[in-house]
Amino acid sequence: MSQSHRLMNGGRIDRSKQIDFYFNGRLMSGYEGDTLASALLANGVNLIGRSFKYHRPRGIVTAGTEEPNALVQLERGSRTISNMLATRIPLYEGLDASSVNCWPSPSYDVMAVNGLFHRLLPAGFYYKTFMWPVSGWKVYEHFIRRAAGLGKSPEEPDADTYDKMNAHADVVIIGAGPSGLSAARAAAATGARVILVDEQTELGGQLLNETFEIDEKPAADWVADVEGELMANPDVTILKHTTAFGYYDHNFIGLLQNRSDNVAYGEDGRTRQRVWRVRAKRVILATGAIERPLIYSDNDRPGCMLASALRAYVNRYGVTPGKRHVIFTNNDDAYRSALDLKSAGAVVACVVDVRKDPSGELVSRAIEAGIEVIDNSAITGVLGSKKIRGIEIMKLTDDGENVTGKPRTISCDTIGSSGGWNPVVHLHSHSAGKNTWRDEDGVFVPGDTLQAEAACGAANGSFSLAQALNEGDFAGIDACSKLGMTAKKRPAVGKATADVDETPWRTLWYIPTTKPAGQRGKHFLDQQNDVTVADVQLAAREGYRSVEHAKRYTTLGMATDQGKTGNIPGHAILSAALGQTIPQTGTTTFRPPYSPVTMGALAGRAVGEFFDPIRRTPMHDWHEQAGCLWEDVSQWRRPWYYPLEGESMQDAVSRECLAVRNSVGMLDATTLGKIDIQGPDAAEFLNRMYTNAWLKLAPGKCRYGLMLGEDGMVMDDGVTSCLGENHYLMTTTSGGAPRVLAWLEEWLQTEWPDLKVYLTSVTEQFATLQLAGPNARDLLSEFTSDIDLDPEAFPFMSWKDGTVGGIPARVYRISFTGELSYEINVPASCGLSLWTDIMNAGEKYGITPFGTETMHVLRAEKGFIIVGQETDGTVTPIDLGMDWIVSKKKPDFIGKRSLSREDTIRDDRKHLVGLKTADPAEVLPEGGQIVAATRPEPPMDMIGHVTSSYWSAALDQSIAMALVKNGRNRKGDTVYVPMKDKTIACEIVDPIFYDPEGSRMNG
């Protein structure tokens, strides 16, 4: 396909480097230096997609980040990215883009029928739909789901990598247009560390789109000179193709850098994008301005563009957007577009100016160039839908609120409108800066801020080139002088050649037709979300007086472009409808990100194996070779169960359970948290933290403890041993260790700094081998000669030091399985060899390694709780039936007072009970809801839920624990667990199913 709209000469493109690309499967070509948008326009394509709500045909509006319409799906498969702006994609060989939100194609779209039913889709359509009766939802759900969303998410893992960088700077300058470059030059001359950021691939900002001269030379030469100067300075970092997406407290800035020229692919060995986290001493916002459109009837037709975009395509890309152009303006600046088009040889049908007798220098030049200027007039209609055929214009009344006289039709295919410029105050607003309304030209400019920040140039509402150059210079000097840095020799400030004075704008927020808004064409404010003037007026009539509410109701400015072009006109329309001024209405708050940021960039390297660290025990490789399946317990990876060939999970777990109950099994218990507690006040400290008494625990003894929050709810549990005078070892749950350590530290540091207690985490210093089962003692005796294993000498809940297998060891006789059990702690580095030796020696007993699942079954048979499974932060020890561990004698401990609060002593609290299913073979689902009486269908009154449920091989029946309202007083009652396809009846029983006397673990 030929580049029908490409000029023979001009532009910053390289005509010697042709680039082929695909749009909607069609092969086209452009040149190096093009964006996808400029290449499409060069090929005469300006039907890019369909709009969100009405599916109206849409084309390219702008040449930059403010683009509302030209969204494409870039690439396919693992590299596909949705909602990319065609105006921001540098063209590359083989680029493959397609339209979003239309099917089967943008020129024939089946959902366009929505446009015919627009009266059914008014402002607040979604809110109103959600408030309709449930039956209405069934009708509309299908419609809404199909219509919702732009583009498609990738369905495959991202093929590229991303990373992050931290940086510090004296001065960060955002925007490398004339003001930003001036500021960078001035700041760099002081020796300051400067970071200069610009979202475009080249420095120069708006200068790239203009025909300006600086210091009697083309502006591009000045830009190149300044860039060379800055590049030579080692203290200056220039980040091109990098967007400052967020500006946060204490001068912290988030930058998104595109590291590859090719925006969809990482380059060899490079990350595709990088997020920079920058802390700046001073920030200079040189973010420029965005042209605002005039809001005329059917201003969304493909070919309705911004005036500045027309000259950007001509000057920068050597492309004429159309064959016959009309400029529609309220200011002098838009005449530059008419002049630039004309001098490039393009046809300018006319300039339609809403002002009476415009008289500026640029106007005169246009008239001299032979361009027809039609004053005091408005575009009242756009002819054509997929392509503009012409416009209809009428004279404005004096107040600008109506049109009058006979309409005139002008043939054209492209309209460039300009309603003036809005400073880009977004970043200033991110960091809580206020915006000030400037009445003379109707713009918000940056006002007070909390940050060490200044704005300059167009971002500061100073729109001329001379102002930009001078303000930038001042901002650079001022920022550095505030840091105590001055330049020995000040660089020269660029001087704008032949800067022209411009005459005032005529602010006209709404361009009237012969009918009220919405009755003759649509006046679009937010083209991406399809919000019209009529929608905003409707919101005002329906009582939405706050701009923040009106925004959410109409969705004005809530699309991915955040209303960069349409917000201010929208707020002006709302103000008019409410009969108040724009500053009275105010603006909505801009929030990060300034433009969309990929999830990949935010995640950085924290994906896959780097998502979260994995903690492995010293015996990890043995478990892996034994073919275990893994369970993640916080960051720990623990063996879940060890299936043999052909075994199901239940087969394996039952086999492991029976091995422990009948002979001996071994569990890797290394992950249990271990906190070494030392100091003269250690016992007193434990006494305050645990619910039971600790002052009299003798060295050599172990005690189970329950820890509560100050609200009386169970927080953690574990066994703590007295290792010597003033020396204890606390164990915690595997997942709770960091939290418990932090909790203990908090009390010591903030409430009881007088207590002499020192805490050290020693979890990873020891490997812990838990040997459990009736043969545990016999097997262990083969490995130790210096530890007396006789039950009299080494009873339950005590510990002994000695050697096991020749390795220094501390053996605790404690049990979570209800069997005779020893926990052997050895230095971590010896864990694997001892584990292997014991496994080998235990073969004669049929020793069986067991995982967390078997451990859970065995402890549930004993009615032992797991914190976080039987408890959920709303459960007291009394609820658990563990009042035996709550001291009645201690005057105080953490959480004690809360146990006598009105709410915690209610008698209908949920209690921990056991459940026995009517059919012993039926295993209840964990989390199953429990009711006292069933009804044919929900809702039913729930009285509790199943917390743990297993098949018990030892008992040959299912077992379960549950929290049930007033459960302890319902023993023997039948309750029900209703399921989708059946109801399971069960009896409330005691939660201890196995060996209630404890003779096995005590034996």
Added chain:
Amino acid sequence: MFLITCPFCGEREESEFSYGHEAHIARPENPEKLSDAEWADYLFMRKNTKGVHLERWVHTAGCRRWFNAARNTHTNEILAIYKMGEQPPKEIKAMIEKGKTS
């Protein structure tokens, strides 16, 4: 994203710290003597100040030590950092006092 000066380590990113809610809430000497309402006040009630707020932070990913900070919750300006057991500087107390009367 705040820049916080740990009194033991110096200036660090906020991501190294954890927030520890309002400062200077002493655990009651004798909880058993308190009414349910008084205990609930200690347990649950915290100020939601717009302006100067005294709060606790802990340098979780650093020295793991707790300290106090005076922060303007409206501007997020950190006005003072002081150690556990210490009282806020006089000028901070004056600012809080002034905030109350105005």
